[in-house]
Amino acid sequence: xxxxxxxxxxxxxxxxxxxxxxxxxxxxxxxxxxxxxxxxxxxxxxxxxxxxxxxxxxxxxxxxxxxxxxxxxxxxxxxxxxxxxxxxxxxxxxxxxxxxxxxxxxxxxxxxxxxxxxxxxxxxxxxxxxxxxxxxxxxxxxxxxxxxxxxxxxxxxxxxxxxxxxxxxxxxxxxxxxxxxxxxxxxxxxxxxxxxxxxxxxxxxxxxxxxxxxxxxxxxxxxxxxxxxx
Numbered sequence: 001x002x003x004x005x006x007x008x009x010x011x012x013x014x015x016x017x018x019x020x021x022x023x024x025x026x027x028x029x030x031x032x033x034x035x036x037x038x039x040x041x042x043x044x045x046x047x048x049x050x051x052x053x054x055x056x057x058x059x060x061x062x063x064x065x066x067x068x069x070x071x072x073x074x075x076x077x078x079x080x081x082x083x084x085x086x087x088x089x090x091x092x093x094x095x096x097x098x099x100x101x102x103x104x105x106x107x108x109x110x111x112x113x114x115x116x117x118x119x120x121x122x123x124x125x126x127x128x129x130x131x132x133x134x135x136x137x138x139x140x141x142x143x144x145x146x147x148x149x150x151x152x153x154x155x156x157x158x159x160x161x162x163x164x165x166x167x168x169x170x171x172x173x174x175x176x177x178x179x180x181x182x183x184x185x186x187x188x189x190x191x192x193x194x195x196x197x198x199x200x201x202x203x204x205x206x207x208x209x210x211x212x213x214x215x216x217x218x219x220x221x222x223x224x225x226x227x228x229x230x
Contacts, residue, residue, distance in 0.1 A: 006035040008077055012057070012069070012092075013084030014038040014047025020084015021047045037076045039069065060087035066095050073104055082107045090118060120192050121159040138193040140181055149177060153196040156180045158189035170196060201225075 009027060013020030020040070024047045027034050038051035041059055048054040055072040058065050069092075073081065081104050083089040092099070092106060093114050099106055108114065116122055120137075127134035138148060139159055154177065157168040167184055171177035177193070184191040203224045209217040 006033055007079050008035045008037060009080045009082065010037040010039065010069075010073055010076065010078040011047070011051075011082050011084050012039050012088045014040050014045050014051070014054075015042060016046035018084060020082075021045075023082050023084055024050055035076075037072065037078060039072055060085070060091040065091060066098065070098070070102065073099075073102065078104055080105045080107055086118065089114065119160050120157065121190075124192075124194075135194040135197055137195075140185075140191045140193055143178065143181060143185070146174065146178055146181060149174070149193055151195065152177075155194045155196055156184065156191050157194075158184055158187070159192035160189065 011020050011024050011027070014024050015021060020038075024036060024038060027036055028050060036051045036053075038045070038047045038054040039057045040047065040054070041057060043056060045054075053076055055068075057068045057072070065088075069081075072078070081092070081099060083092050089108060093108060093111055096106055096108075096111070109117075116126060121139050124134055124137040135155075138145070140146065152174075153170050153172050155168065155170055156177065167187060167189065169176075169180040171180055181191045181193075205222045205224055206219070207222075208219040211217060
């Protein structure tokens with residue numbers, strides 16, 4: 001009897017400790033056996049040692065990123081592609097028609113969901129509009145708007161872009177808030193100020209998986225232990 005051919009899955013951003021490496025790990029633990037192709041920007045990426053094949057690609061911000069990713073997909077006859085980092089997710093989403101033409105299935109949300117969730121201010125407005133719990137939030141476009149913040153501590157982060165706690169700070173008072181707002185504005189981002197909720201021991205990650213028709217497959221909430229200083 002002829003053995004079923006393994007599905008070829010490409011995972012991006014497989015450096016140790018990231019989402020991509022965890023996706024690769026989950027695929028290896030699955031009952032179904034997959035042929036896994038890993039790509040990353042660094043030759044020492046941990047996921048390379050767990051994949052069946054691997055390739056180096058430039059950063060997602062590089063003009064040749066999509067071209068190099070497609071080369072790897074075609075060479076390995078990839079059927080499914082899973083982005084393992086936010087910059088790659090965004091770039092791949094912007095080029096989804098190109099992957100569709102090459103019969104590569106993208107395991108990602110639709111464009112509207114990705115655009116909404118990558119814009120923290122728009123996410124806040126969506127939660128508020130739909131009567132869901134949300135932290136009180138303020139979009140700061142100039143320093144004079146800081147006066148509307150009355151309660152501390154607060155969390156400061158770029159409203160759009162960022163990820164992995166990059167440029168995310170906690171201010172205990174107005175003086176610290178002014179410093180961090182000025183810093184983020186100088187990076188050409190608008191700061192989002194949000195009330196601080198819970199404690200350092202109460203960080204959670206929630207995941208929801210649905211079919212493309214909207215049927216719920218499963219969901220999970222994880223309490224995270226932050227021990228690496230992120």
